[in-house]
Amino acid sequence: MSAELVILVSTAVLAVVALCAAAISVRAVRTLRQTPTQTPVSHEIALVERPTPVVTHLPASLAPRVVEGRLIVPPTQQQVVATALGRPGVRLSVFTRGVAYALRPESRDRILGMMRREYRRRRRERLQAGRRAARAATPSATADSWIGS
Incomplete structure (x- = not known):
C-alpha cells in the first residue's frame, strides 16, 4: 500500500469515528433535554439553563400556577x-x-x-x-x- 492510500484510509476512519461521536453526543443532549426532572449522573452531560429574569408583575394568565397538583409554567417567548x-x-x-x-x-x-x-x-x-x-x-x-x- 502506498503512503497516500494509508493516509486516505486513516482519514476516512477518523471521519467516521468523529461522525459517530457527534451523533452520540447529540442524542445524549436531546435525551437530557427531554427529561429535565432527572438528576444528571456524574458521567453524563449536565445542561445548565440560564435563569430567566424574575418579573414580579406578570398578568394572571402568564403567572405560574398549580393545577391538579402539577406546576404549570407558560412557555417563554x-x-x-x-x-x-x-x-x-x-x-x-x-x-x-x-x-x-x-x-x-x-x-x-x-x-x-x-x-x-x-x-x-x-x-x-x-x-x-x-x-x-x-x-x-x-x-x-x-x-x-x-x-x-
Whole structure:
C-alpha cells in the first residue's frame, strides 16, 4: 500500500469515528433535554439553563400556577418562537422565500456575473497551463545556437 492510500484510509476512519461521536453526543443532549426532572449522573452531560429574569408583575394568565397538583409554567417567548419556526409549513415558506430571492433579477444578474468571472478565470488558467505545457514540450534553442558550431 502506498503512503497516500494509508493516509486516505486513516482519514476516512477518523471521519467516521468523529461522525459517530457527534451523533452520540447529540442524542445524549436531546435525551437530557427531554427529561429535565432527572438528576444528571456524574458521567453524563449536565445542561445548565440560564435563569430567566424574575418579573414580579406578570398578568394572571402568564403567572405560574398549580393545577391538579402539577406546576404549570407558560412557555417563554424563546420557546414559542422556536416551536413556531420549527414547523414544516414555516420552514417551507422560509425556503420558498429564499428561492424567490435567489430568482429575482438582481440576484440572478449578480450570480451570473460571478459565474462569468469564474468561467473567465478558469479559462485563463487553462490557456496559461496549455502554453506552459507547449513550451515545456518543445525545448527552446540555447542562447549560443546562433553562433554555430
